[in-house]
Amino acid sequence: MKQLKTAFSVLFLLVLGGFSFIWIQREMEFREELKQRPMPSGLHxxxxxxxxxxxxxxxxxxxxxxxxxxxxxxxxxxxxxxxxxxxxxxxxxxxxxxxxxxxxxxxxxxxxxxxxxxxxxxxxxxxxxxxxxxxxxxxxxxxxxxxxxxxxxxxxxxxxxxxxxxxxxxxxxxxxxxxxxxxx
Incomplete structure (x- = not known):
């Protein structure tokens, strides 16, 4: 039973880590896109x-x-x-x-x-x-x-x-x- 809990914890951390990696990567891509935006050229x-x-x-x-x-x-x-x-x-x-x-x-x-x-x-x-x-x-x-x-x-x-x-x-x-x- 203890091994099953450990395996589940490791699997959970791997999945969580994967989602975190994807989120961080998307956030970095979004910030890079923002930096590329042109400055406005007139009043909003x-x-x-x-x-x-x-x-x-x-x-x-x-x-x-x-x-x-x-x-x-x-x-x-x-x-x-x-x-x-x-x-x-x-x-x-x-x-x-x-x-x-x-x-x-x-x-x-x-x-x-x-x-x-x-x-x-x-x-x-x-x-x-x-x-x-x-x-x-x-x-x-x-x-x-x-x-x-x-x-x-x-x-x-x-x-x-x-x-x-x-x-x-x-x-x-x-x-x-x-x-x-x-x-x-």
Missing amino acids: PIIEEKRDELVRLASAAGIDIIITDGFRSRDEQDRLHAQGRSAPGNVVTQVQGGGSYHNYGLAIDFALRDGNGGVVWDIERDVNRNGESDWFEVAAIGKELGFSWGGDWRRFKDYPHLEMTFGLSIKELQEGYRPEDVMD
Whole structure:
């Protein structure tokens, strides 16, 4: 009887080991496929839809906004990162190419417009005269649409920034995961 239990245990471990080997091999193949995925080349369709809705809802609240940025390539991100460091200009981003949700088509930036079509970066402006900052009203609309707002960040306040991560970290996006992987 003892030999039968031992034989069964060995057989069980062999089968379990075989399944583990197959699972590990498939996981490695999947991760390799992820690494081969091309970077996105534009805004994610859901972000495009929510961007347009943000502009429409802000307008309905009496606030004219402009989307100043959306998808950024790695090269564009690197150029922006160089600003205020190795290139002239003010620092406008904290991360290099591949480190921003903009690089994956999951972020937009906005600003207010003045009556002449110019861009206004005044976060205290209240053109619709309701006693609230237009900037913060737009951020609240964005959050209602499912965006996270850079103005809520603790370390670096990025008031123009709205992003939708779909639960994916930058590391996961760098590894090749995409929102479709978590939405299915």
